[in-house]
Amino acid sequence: MAQSAEPSSSLSFTSSSYLSNGSVSHNICSSYGSDPGPNLEVISLSKLSSSLEHLLVDSDSSYSDADIIIEGTPVGVHRCILASRSKFFSELFKGDKGSSDKGGKLKYQMSDLLPFGKVGHEAFLVVLGYIYTGKPRPSPMEVSTCVDNVCAHDACRPAINFAVELMYASFIFQIPELVSLFQRRLLNFVGKALVEDVIPILIVAFHCQLNQLVIQCIDRVARSDLDHVSIEKELPLELLQKIKLLHHNSQNDAENNASTDDTLDPLRQKRISRIHKALDSDDVELVKLLLTESDITLDEANALHYAVAYCDPKVVSEVLGLGLADVNLRNSRGYTVLHIAAMRKEPSIIVSLLTKGACASELTFDGQSAVSICRRLTRPKDYHAKTEQLKETNKDRICIDVLEREMRRNPMAGDVSISSHTMADDLHMKLLYLENRVAFARLFFPTEAKLAMDIAHAETTSEFAGLTASKGSSGNFREVDLNETPIMQNRRLLSRMEALMKTVEMGRRYFPHCSEVLDKFMEDDLPDLFYLEKGTQEEQRIKRIRFVELKDDVQKAFNKDKAEFTRSGISSSSSSSSLKDTVNYKARRL
Structure with missing residues (x-):
């Protein structure tokens, strides 16, 4: 100038x-x-x-000349501004590596820009805001806090994860002043956070070459009671060696004697490691063989803890099926298996443990229950996410809801048998009722129904079995196999009914709101449909037509009112009243 x-x-x-x-x-x-x-x-x-x-x-007057796609959402950017403020973007745009759309606007995938780690949409906007304005933005509450009402949010996992994402982005995009700012923030977390929550801080510090932060984290982990299995699973080899060295130097400290007992017996540790490797390979039969060849039990190997933390839910179910593990066993850190499942936030595993007798009220040494652990790991954005009708419900919400209901559930209230007055006493009518109830559950609440059926080991049921039964369709329980004796047929039908009843039981126990909708729907709108083959031929024909119309009308009702449900914030796990009114209204129109 x-x-x-x-x-x-x-x-x-x-x-x-x-x-x-x-x-x-x-x-x-x-x-x-x-x-x-x-x-x-x-x-x-x-x-x-x-x-x-x-x-x-202002998207209407942004004049952006490129899009960065993150979590499926395009964010418009101006290459001249980013290039002038960031050496990373300057080099990126020189190479012109983005793909272009019909209008010539370049597009870049965020996943292609990151050599490691993850940066979410909100974290990117915070960093982008600084690049444009030179002013740090506050972290959005919906992604940097948890849904635990008593948490101060000064070291909960969502707060740490968001700061880690900000650090990744600042380092990759080469903005040194932000790197310095977020390093100080992460240093503040190290002393306050649970030791398992220090792991992501250590990883980002390692990749971003923040030596001071790396040293602090290694010291915290090495002097903690975190088991060596978790450390080996989570950290790269270079960090693992540094922690082992520091841990070895401190073995003479009295406070660490208990945590190093297992390492004093290499043979015992080797046998435990073999069991864990067998679980990693999804080979439960090999686990059984290893148990017979040594004196190590599943509980001594913390095998159920390990499977719940790292293995497929099917493997967890198979290990539980062995009946050899204590579902309420605590590990050396005082965590029960359900506490570990709450950390993983997989609904099917949580329900599997609860059905096998896991106690939801057990507390950790620092006073946390499984539901409070789950809450401190869940962001408001995920917990309050709106779910469209007939779509899967958010897993974070399901985990918390299931654990909270279990905490409130009366332990003596074990009678969840079917009591509908519309259900006839004979076996076929009971099966017809159950098949239809489960079929409608799959239509109205797909995620909850699938979870209940998986736990009950119920095979997929065809929708609206009552109608297909009257038509004599293939695979129907009314069909007669000439090679099947009456005793065999009764056993088959009783086995099927037991699986379906257990599915309904799981639904009543863990999804009471969904069950309330189905109870009212089955009693108010479908009483006559259980008698499709009774009455005159004309009456039977009218009932079948009504059944088909009801199926179509229910589907149309949900499609038509989907927008209304979404605006009102009703999820598939909490939509009992509005859903009930809609279904009743549509059914009565017939």
């Missing part, structure tokens, strides 16, 4: 009133007979920051 000692007009004053050191000329201001007032450079920079921010937040 050109300098002028003595402007000849007010326009000249506004465009050339700065001296080389950035201050306003005292003589110029005096010539106008006014006080210099606030620093014009600060004002100008503030206005520039606001103008650039407007480009970022």
Whole structure:
């Protein structure tokens, strides 16, 4: 900008009133007979920051020339601004590696820009906001806090994970001032967080070459009671060796004697490791063989803890099926198997453990229950996420709901038998009722129904079995196999009924709101449909037509009202009243 000692007009004053050191000329201001007032450079920079921010937040006038796709959502950016503020983006745009759409606008996938780690949509917007404005933004509450009402959010997992994402982005995009800022924030977490929550901090510090942070994290992990299996699973070899070295040097400390007992018996540790490797290979039969060949039990190997933390839910179910593990066993850190399942947040595993007798009220040594653990791991964004009708419900919400209901459930309330007055006493009518109930559950609440059926080991049931039964369709329970004796047929039907009843039991226990909808629907709208083959031929024909119409009308009702349900924030696990009214209304129209 050109300098002028003595402007000849007010326009000249506004465009050339700065001296080389950035201050306003005292003589110029005096010539106008006014006080210099606030620093014009600060004002100008503030206005520039606001103008650039407007480009970022106003999609109608953004004039962006590139999109960065993150979590499926395009974020419009201006390459000239990013290139001038970040060496990373300068080199990226020089290479012109993005794909272009029909309009010539370049597109870049965030996953392609990151050599390691993950950066979510909200974290990217925070970093992008700083690039544009030079001002750090506060972290959005919906992704940087948990849903535990008593948590201070100063070291819960969502707060740590969001800071880790910010650090990844700042380092990759080469913004050193943000790296310094977030390093201080992560250092503050290390002393407050649970040791397992220090692991992601250590990983990001390692990749971002933050030596001070790495040293602090290694020291915290090495001096903690975190088991060596978890450390080996989570950390790269280089960090693992440093932790082992520091841990070895501190073995003489009395406080660490208990945690090093297992390492004193290499043969015992080797046998336990073999059991864990067999679980990693999904080979439960090999686990059984290893148990017979040694004196190590599943509980001594913490095999159920291990399977719940790292293995497929099917493997967990198979291990539980062995009946050799204590579902309420605590590991050396005081965590029960259900506590570990709450950390993983897999609904099917949590329900499997509860059905096998896991106690939801057990507390960790620091007073946390399984549901409070789950809450401290869950972001408000995920917990309050709206779910469209007939779509899968958010797993985070299901885990918390299931555990909370288990905590409230009366332990003596074990009678969950079917009591509907519409159900006839004979076996076929009971099966017809159950088949239809489970079929409608699969239509109305697909995630909850699938979970209940998986736990009950019920095979997939065809929708609206009552209608197909009357038609004699293939695979129906009314069909007669000439090679099947009456005793064999009864056993088959009783086995099927037991699986279906257990499915309904699981639904009543863990999804009471969904069950309430189905109870009302089955009693109010379908009483006559259980007698499809009774009455005159004309009456039977009318009932079958009504059944088909009801099926179609229910589907249309959900499609038509989907937008209304979404606006009202009703999820598939908590939509009993509105769903009930809609179904009843549509059914009565027939």
